[in-house]
Every structure is written in structure tokens, then in C-alpha cells.
Amino acid sequence: MAQDNDDISARIAQDKATARSLEGTYLFDGARSGVNYPLNKMCMSLTSDANRKDFAADEDAYCDRYGVSPETKAMVLARDWIGLIRSGGNIYYVFKLAAIDHVSMQHVGAQQNAMSLDEFRAKLNGFKDADRPQITPETKGS
């Protein structure tokens, strides 16, 4: 039993250590999930037209309704995507804010990389260049 516990603890620690060793990555674990909960909750609320209209009418007051901190509110108003992620936002909630502005995930990705959209698209295309030709049923073998 003791051995089993050690194995499990080691596995959890190893997974977290690996994820945390990745530069530019913010493991969304329990601790992180609680850090800026009001931001994520505010963003989650933007899944109805009525709420989106309220938000657009007065972003500042709408943030207050969810207890978003002044520091975070400034980042919401500035659409500081990387700031929001660093401060505990999760992309799937934060992206609902981007959707209000009709901003694409590529725009959000570019800003997080401190790149122009064209530079970021070139980065994405770089993975294609490193890729092999497409595999089709004819070429994949048996």
C-alpha cells in the first residue's frame, strides 16, 4: 500500500513538473483555477445575448458585478490576452470575451506570442513546412 501511494504521488509530481517545465505554459490545475475565478466566471456569463449586451453597455460595471479585481479589469478593458492568461484566465472562458469583438483565436495566439498576425501565421505555417506529405489511403501502406 505504501509503495502504491509513493507511485501515485510520484506520478502526479512528475506530470506537474513536466507541464510546469514548459515555457509559456500555465498548467490549469486546482490552485491556478482558483486564482482568478471571478474573471473566468464573468467570461462564462458571456454565453447569452442579453449578458453580452449588458457587458458592451458598461464593461467596467459588468466586471464589478462578478467581483473582477481592478488589475484584471484593466486587462479585460485592454483585451490583454496574455495578461489574462498569466493572471489565471483559462482560454476557453477568456475566448468568449474575444468572440464579442469578433477576434479570432489566431489573433489571440498572435498577441500571446507578441507577434503580428502575419508573423504568427508564418509560425503556424512553419509546422506545415516541417511536415511530411499528406498520407492518403493509397500511400499509407496496409
Added chain:
Amino acid sequence: MAKLVGAVTTSHVPSIGIAMDKGITQDDYWKPLFDGYLPAKEFVKELAPDVTIVVYNDHGLEVFLDRVPTFGIGAAAGYESGDEGWGPRPIPPFLGHPDLSWHLIEQLVAREFDMTMFQEMKVDHGFTVPMSVAFGGPAGEVDEWPTKVVPLTVNTIQFPLPQPARCLKLGQAIRKAVEAYPEDLRIMVLGTGGMSHQLQGERAGFMQPPFDRMFLDKFAPEPEELAKIPLGDYMKSAGHEGAELIMWLVARGALNDAREVYRHYHVSASLTAAGLGCYVDAESPHAAFAA
């Protein structure tokens, strides 16, 4: 007796759905991806499932951080596309199969998979995009889905995520549960998410085609090898969001001696390396598809 007739696995990027809904799938950017989906649609037509079990993760439509089910199943009579922040997709509603849903819930819980039960739920792009990839869409192209559905959710957003090995075992339990259903139904599993991609942080835009290729190569013959890869390594090799690939393992577990009958891999759909695979058991009459 119900029969597990096959599995399809595919990425579920929102922009793939948007491209279909806007009718721009033949644009230069999208055509190579969508051309690769055509044989999969033919395969699904051949499988002709009565019910499709869709394994996906909710992205902040029904599930917020206040309560996060590790695994969940829908048991509703129907499911509609929900508003994730940019309005619902213009697609017909999905018909559920509550009797099969409750059968699966009873069977899975008895097999020690403690599923959360949803009697009311809307579905997001994680569900609707793969359905459109497999069956067509939007409205106009599909006026009525040719299959009923059972949504099966996996938490891939709030760590800890379920272990890859656990996902494979869930698939194996689904297989047994399906075969214990008394009615003659053809059941397909649609595994979604991945492949390599990262959306958050300065590492956003990361992809790794060699890892994805390895995953595709081992998926049918050696799923145990993929189930042994630690979650941290999935994040390292496939990106923080690419860990969604554990949902493919649920679909794989539902097959026995699986054969790949078709695959498509495309870099990229927006920030995501898009993969698709079609699989059946070796003894399936559909094993000769595309041979």
C-alpha cells in the same frame, strides 16, 4: 443485441465548423482539410450507425469551474447546439436515445466508472464539429441527423484530467456495455479533440506533427503504448490543449483488434494540427473499406 460497428476520431476545432457554416470549405485554406474528410463521410455512411456515442469535452458551455465532472453522460431526449459566446451553430437539433443512455450509465457505474448524469444539456463545438465532419452540416446540407446520439463528456480543461490508461479502460467498458444492450442497434463511437495544439500562454501555436504521426501509427495496433504516456508528456509533446487526445483513447478502447481503414492529417486548422481516423474491428465487414 447492440453492436459496436466502428469508430471515427477527429479534431473538433471551432473554425472547422465555422468554415462549414459559412460555406467556405472549398477556399484555398480549407480545401485540403475538407477533401480529406470525404472518404470518412463515405465510411460513416457505410457503417450506418443507429446511435453515435460522441466522446468530447465541454468548453465552457454546460460545465464551468464550479463543478467539473471527470466523466459524464447525457440522458436527454434531445440536444441542441448551444451559445458558446458566438451564437449557436445553424444545425438541426440532435435526437438522443435515453434508454441506451441509462443503460450505459447503469452498466458503466456497475463497472466502477462513476459517471455524472446530465438530463438537460446543450452541446458545443467539441460535439457538433465532429458530427458535421462525420455526417455533414450545416442545416441545408443536413436537415435531419441520420443517427441518434449519446454525448459522453471527459474533463480535459481542469487538471487533474483522467489518466490516459483510464480513458482506454472506459472505452473497453463502453464496448461491454453496448454488447449487453438487448435491442439490435448499430453503434458508432466518435472520439474527438487533438491533435497537437496549444491555445494558451506564450507557447500558443505549438504543434508537433511527428508526435501526432506516432500517435496515429500506434493508435490501432498499440493503444496500450499510448495509454502509458504520462499526461505531462502529452502536454509536452502535443501541447497543453493537445492532451485532449486522451479522448481518442476512449474511442479506441471500444474496439477490440482495431484496423485503421482511413486516416487524414492536416497542418493546420487555425492553431491545431487536425487529425482524423476511421477504425473497425479486424473481423468487421467494413475492414475492407478503402483497401
